[in-house]
Amino acid sequence: METPFTEPASYANFIQDIITEDLKMKKNEGRVHTRFPPEPNGYLHIGHAKSICLNFGIADRNRGLCNLRFDDTNPSKEEVEYVDSIKEDVRWLGYDWDDRLFYASDYFEELYRFAVQLIRDGKAYVCDLTPEEIRDYRGTLTRPGKESPCRSRSVEDNLKLFEKMRAGELPDGACVLRAKIDMTSPNLNMRDPVLYRIQKSSHHRTGDRWCIYPMYDYAHPISDALEGITHSICTLEFEDHRPLYDWVLDNIDIKYHPRQIEFARLNLTYTVMSKRKLRELVEKQFVSGWDDPRMPTISGLRRRGYTPGALRDFCDRIGVAKANSVVDIAMLEHCIREELNLGAPRVMAVLRPLRLIIDNYPEGLVEELDADINPEQPDLGKRKVPFSRVLYIERDDFMEDPPKKFFRLAPGREVRLKHAYIIKCERVVKDQETGEVLEVHCTYDPDTRSGLSTDVRKVKGTLHWVSAEQAIKAQVRLYEHLFTRENPEEDREGAHFTDFINPQSLEVLTDCLLEPGVAGALPGSRFQFLRHGYFIVDTVESKEGSTVFNRIVSLKDSWARLRQKA
Ligand code: ATP
Numbered sequence: 001m002e003t004p005f006t007e008p009a010s011y012a013n014f015i016q017d018i019i020t021e022d023l024k025m026k027k028n029e030g031r032v033h034t035r036f037p038p039e040p041n042g043y044l045h046i047g048h049a050k051s052i053c054l055n056f057g058i059a060d061r062n063r064g065l066c067n068l069r070f071d072d073t074n075p076s077k078e079e080v081e082y083v084d085s086i087k088e089d090v091r092w093l094g095y096d097w098d099d100r101l102f103y104a105s106d107y108f109e110e111l112y113r114f115a116v117q118l119i120r121d122g123k124a125y126v127c128d129l130t131p132e133e134i135r136d137y138r139g140t141l142t143r144p145g146k147e148s149p150c151r152s153r154s155v156e157d158n159l160k161l162f163e164k165m166r167a168g169e170l171p172d173g174a175c176v177l178r179a180k181i182d183m184t185s186p187n188l189n190m191r192d193p194v195l196y197r198i199q200k201s202s203h204h205r206t207g208d209r210w211c212i213y214p215m216y217d218y219a220h221p222i223s224d225a226l227e228g229i230t231h232s233i234c235t236l237e238f239e240d241h242r243p244l245y246d247w248v249l250d251n252i253d254i255k256y257h258p259r260q261i262e263f264a265r266l267n268l269t270y271t272v273m274s275k276r277k278l279r280e281l282v283e284k285q286f287v288s289g290w291d292d293p294r295m296p297t298i299s300g301l302r303r304r305g306y307t308p309g310a311l312r313d314f315c316d317r318i319g320v321a322k323a324n325s326v327v328d329i330a331m332l333e334h335c336i337r338e339e340l341n342l343g344a345p346r347v348m349a350v351l352r353p354l355r356l357i358i359d360n361y362p363e364g365l366v367e368e369l370d371a372d373i374n375p376e377q378p379d380l381g382k383r384k385v386p387f388s389r390v391l392y393i394e395r396d397d398f399m400e401d402p403p404k405k406f407f408r409l410a411p412g413r414e415v416r417l418k419h420a421y422i423i424k425c426e427r428v429v430k431d432q433e434t435g436e437v438l439e440v441h442c443t444y445d446p447d448t449r450s451g452l453s454t455d456v457r458k459v460k461g462t463l464h465w466v467s468a469e470q471a472i473k474a475q476v477r478l479y480e481h482l483f484t485r486e487n488p489e490e491d492r493e494g495a496h497f498t499d500f501i502n503p504q505s506l507e508v509l510t511d512c513l514l515e516p517g518v519a520g521a522l523p524g525s526r527f528q529f530l531r532h533g534y535f536i537v538d539t540v541e542s543k544e545g546s547t548v549f550n551r552i553v554s555l556k557d558s559w560a561r562l563r564q565k566a
């Protein structure tokens with residue numbers, strides 16, 4: 001049966017083109033099999049999300065399979081905690097590897113046997129040069145390499161030495177196994193690259209069984225081939241390694257030969273995107289952990305309030321390119337805003353409260369006013385919001401001595417209270433010593449209740465508010481970019497990326513007041529706080545009786561504005 005290979009335009013990219021062509025040519029018996037191969041040396045970040053969406057997405061769209069494979073060939077930096085977090089993050093993004101969970105360390109025995117084969121065929125040798133000498137002998141782009149004196153070792157000697165390496169009879173760094181390729185190759189990766197090194201450290205899965213570990217460039221192609229991968233998708237920095245990828249597979253006896261395809265990695269403004277740097281932020285406590293809501297990790301974005309759908313949508317929209325570029329972080333924010341505009345119930349929340357008393361409103365009266373749950377979805381109906389004589393409004397929404405363009409509350413001025421009445425400011429009560437405004441006293445016009453037929457008068461400003469007696473208290477955390485520079489990684493004389501951490505990236509507000517309908521909201525629930533943005537009940541620090549909200553994003557959409565201008 002012929003499979004139709006027409007893709008929706010949004011899926012079109014050069015990798016899909018290659019796969020479509022391969023399917024037409026009946027390459028790989030018509031199979032499509034990809035893999036996502038993280039090294040378990042840190043938590044996944046949004047860049048990895050792009051690779052996950054690409055690999056699992058391509059498999060889905062082409063009736064193929066995608067494996068999850070831990071590239072755990074470097075025992076010193078890897079931990080079980082990272083393995084667990086990576087699995088959780090991939091699943092949370094909405095992808096499933098079924099029974100195809102693999103570890104490069106599962107292949108150590110086979111990798112060893114293939115190395116023995118290379119030695120037997122005269123294509124690998126044990127080299128005693130020190131790491132410094134190896135580097136020096138390798139040459140540079142303009143200077144050809146020099147052959148190691150060990151290059152002419154006999155096959156027998158090489159086999160014996162390699163066995164000794166494996167048996168732990170030689171100390172760390174005593175020698176390495178190298179491929180015998182070409183010391184004059186214009187590609188430095190082909191100048192007798194190292195395949196194995198001695199490292200006497202425990203591995204999180206193989207324990208102390210091995211004291212030699214394969215290098216990535218050797219283990220990766222073989223792991224791919226053993227799993228029958230058809231398209232090995234990786235980032236651009238591996239382009240120069242592709243000849244080595246192919247050399248390894250061409251020189252051993254193995255059934256499959258996957259095709260390596262490189263794409264541009266994702267970079268985001270105001271963000272660092274390497275596990276090493278993210279780990280530094282965690283270890284030096286610039287952030288509270290890998291899941292700090294300011295981190296670009298998947299766990300950080302999840303805690304911040306991003307949804308899997310918004311991240312997948314973002315990865316779709318940025319597309320797949322062959323040249324590196326930097327994506328505006330505003331685009332990521334746009335994706336979650338768009339989703340939550342449709343999905344998040346509306347709430348009034350006063351983050352910095354100022355007491356407001358309506359002097360002519362009956363004492364003890366509580367009216368239950370109607371408000372839309374979400375005006376974008378009228379079918380959801382209304383919620384009730386209590387209104388009474390003592391309210392709180394936002395401190396910023398009142399000015400005693402306002403400039404001309406200030407349309408909010410000021411002495412003698414009128415504003416509308418959202419879903420309620422028009423009020424007029426009559427006087428203020430101040431702290432005798434500091435002069436700080438403690439209370440605003442107003443009168444209300446009973447004929448102006450929202451939705452009533454008598455409600456015809458218009459005023460310029462509309463304020464949100466909560467009723468003092470019924471409001472619930474909460475802590476709210478506001479976030480800004482973690483870095484003050486668009487490109488914190490850019491090399492500047494003597495500067496380190498942590499020099500550009502934004503001291504204002506976290507603001508904690510402890511006395512916020514919310515309308516009572518939010519009481520008991522479960523961790524992970526998302527809301528729009530009118531005029532403030534989208535918020536999520538923190539999943540880590542919210543406790544019974546003390547709710548913590550994280551601001552996901554404000555309402556201001558700089559990305560949408562940019563696009564309108566364009
Ligand atoms: P980092 O430099 O952040 O430590 P890495 O490439 O070393 O990342 P791996 O665990 O080796 O991390 O990555 C697993 C997969 O994710 C690889 O295929 C890698 O190419 C891909 N990947 C890593 N970072 C990005 C990124 N910023 N954009 C797209 N893909 C990425």
Ligand code: MG
Binds near residue numbers: 039
């Ligand atoms: Mg890596």
